[in-house]
Amino acid sequence: MDFSSVSVLCVGDVMLDRFLYGGMERISPEAPVPVLLLKNKREMPGGAGNVASNVTALGARAILIGLAGRDEAGALLRNSLAGRANVVDATVESTCRPTICKTRFIAANQQVVRADEESALPLQEEEAEALNAAIAQWIDQVQAVVVSDYGKGVCSPQVLQQVFTLAHARKVPVFVDPKSPDYRLYRGATCITPNAKELAAASALPVASEEQTEVAARKVMAAAGADAILATRSEKGMMLVRHNGPVLSVPTRAREVFDVSGAGDTVIAAMAVVTGSGSTLEQAMRVANAAAGVVVARLGTATADIQEVIQELEKQSGPDEMPHLLSASAAHALIQKWQSRGLSVGFTNGCFDIIHPGHVDLLAEARAACDRLVVALNTDASVRRLKGDERPVNTLDARARVISAIRHVDAVVAFDEDTPLEIIQALEPDVLVKGADYTPEQVVGAREVIAGGGRLVLVDLLKGHSTTATIGRIKGV
Numbered sequence: 001m002d003f004s005s006v007s008v009l010c011v012g013d014v015m016l017d018r019f020l021y022g023g024m025e026r027i028s029p030e031a032p033v034p035v036l037l038l039k040n041k042r043e044m045p046g047g048a049g050n051v052a053s054n055v056t057a058l059g060a061r062a063i064l065i066g067l068a069g070r071d072e073a074g075a076l077l078r079n080s081l082a083g084r085a086n087v088v089d090a091t092v093e094s095t096c097r098p099t100i101c102k103t104r105f106i107a108a109n110q111q112v113v114r115a116d117e118e119s120a121l122p123l124q125e126e127e128a129e130a131l132n133a134a135i136a137q138w139i140d141q142v143q144a145v146v147v148s149d150y151g152k153g154v155c156s157p158q159v160l161q162q163v164f165t166l167a168h169a170r171k172v173p174v175f176v177d178p179k180s181p182d183y184r185l186y187r188g189a190t191c192i193t194p195n196a197k198e199l200a201a202a203s204a205l206p207v208a209s210e211e212q213t214e215v216a217a218r219k220v221m222a223a224a225g226a227d228a229i230l231a232t233r234s235e236k237g238m239m240l241v242r243h244n245g246p247v248l249s250v251p252t253r254a255r256e257v258f259d260v261s262g263a264g265d266t267v268i269a270a271m272a273v274v275t276g277s278g279s280t281l282e283q284a285m286r287v288a289n290a291a292a293g294v295v296v297a298r299l300g301t302a303t304a305d306i307q308e309v310i311q312e313l314e315k316q317s318g319p320d321e322m323p324h325l326l327s328a329s330a331a332h333a334l335i336q337k338w339q340s341r342g343l344s345v346g347f348t349n350g351c352f353d354i355i356h357p358g359h360v361d362l363l364a365e366a367r368a369a370c371d372r373l374v375v376a377l378n379t380d381a382s383v384r385r386l387k388g389d390e391r392p393v394n395t396l397d398a399r400a401r402v403i404s405a406i407r408h409v410d411a412v413v414a415f416d417e418d419t420p421l422e423i424i425q426a427l428e429p430d431v432l433v434k435g436a437d438y439t440p441e442q443v444v445g446a447r448e449v450i451a452g453g454g455r456l457v458l459v460d461l462l463k464g465h466s467t468t469a470t471i472g473r474i475k476g477v
Helices: 048-057 072-082 125-141 157-169 196-203 210-224 263-276 281-295 306-316 328-340 357-368 380-387 396-405 421-427 446-451 467-475
Strands: 007-012 014-027 034-047 061-065 067-069 087-089 092-094 100-107 110-117 144-148 174-177 228-232 238-242 248-250 345-350 372-378 411-415 431-435 455-459
Touching: 007 048, 007 125, 007 263, 014 048, 014 072, 034 048, 034 072, 034 100, 048 061, 048 072, 048 087, 048 144, 048 263, 061 125, 067 072, 072 087, 092 125, 125 157, 144 157, 144 263, 157 174, 174 263, 196 210, 196 228, 210 228, 210 238, 228 263, 228 281, 238 281, 248 281, 263 281, 281 306, 281 328, 306 328, 328 345, 328 372, 328 411, 328 421, 345 357, 345 421, 357 372, 357 431, 357 455, 372 380, 372 396, 372 421, 396 411, 411 421, 421 446, 431 446, 446 455
Parallel strands: 007 061, 007 144, 014 100, 061 087, 067 092, 144 174, 345 372, 345 431, 372 411, 431 455
Antiparallel strands: 014 034, 100 110, 228 238, 238 248
8 A cells, every 4th residue: 555645634733742751759738639750751733733743654645734833832843743744734823822732641551641732712714714714724735634624713604615515516525524523613524533422422322232323423424524534442442433325333453552543634634544545444444443453452652663553454354354355455454465466466357246157267267377366246236237237146145155265266346447457457467357258358457467567367267157147047037
């Protein structure tokens, strides 16, 4: 996964996160409280600033827009941003309020107390104008927008209207980490990412089960006019509920440490980066789940770099999860791993609706032409468009289970388009295999694979076998 060409506009409440570490050795003689002997401190961008840090950890560029005061915390925040590669500091200096600062006192790996410095002053007109000017200045340079609402004033209706109006005009997806329970403020969002508590508050509905979560998500999605809701459910994983399309859930892996501090920032950053690269929301969710899995295994606010995310994706795609059908991103990571070991990766595709000897023969010949074989299946919708309303006979899940059980096949993915060109370009195989009933000029993706240094293999088909003929015999025609 390479996101170096992706830029994300991060708009929202920016703050300074300060961590003070020490040891508790005695009780104060002044009051019955422990005395913390300070030994170390860390300062880093928080809030929308942490989203920006997560964006850059994945290899993309972040443009950060928010408010910072003319104070020591503001200077520390700007210095921290200046030291981060691929972060553009487009924050607006405010004369009306201090920089938001959260100071956490930590002893024995536990937070003892947190002290917050902030202003409850509503967003002032001059602040809103400056923020809107910054958004207009940078919107043309990004492929995705994140709205990080911590309820501290930046995400006012005036600023949100500017974000959605400019992003929609440019067809740039907008992801919202919500604070307000009134999701009408986020009307027009591509995807809103509430946690379970936020979703329950916004919908006034229970969210204990997956069924309840879906009902609540659809209610707030309708209120926001959003395309999707990604509900983060802590140790229960994530659920993606889309306006059009099936509900998708992914579990988390068990962790020795489960600290959700900043995990929401990681999730929304990954969603924006991956979608900004041209991938689907489903693919983005799986990357976001992997990234969150990295950061919750660490104490305190953290980020996940791209190599850690790839490793986590490989673990999440293991035999206990869904071995019969990989996401495109997981398949690409697996292919890269194989290729890094000097193995050649082959690719073939088809509906593979009712498996017959001709299919098995094709797969055997394809596997003989490479070290590892990936099979791409048309989704059910794609099959219907190609074959008619009576097809497929078997669902995608069923077809994937059967294909993955054939010993010649090493991985199975799916594609929804009428042709496999996009999935071929995404996976970058070394060998493209197709039946010899095609000419080289007719094989979709052949030119691209060959241009990348790969080769095309045409396999003679076993005569007398076809899915259409099989269905005809079943029907007695």
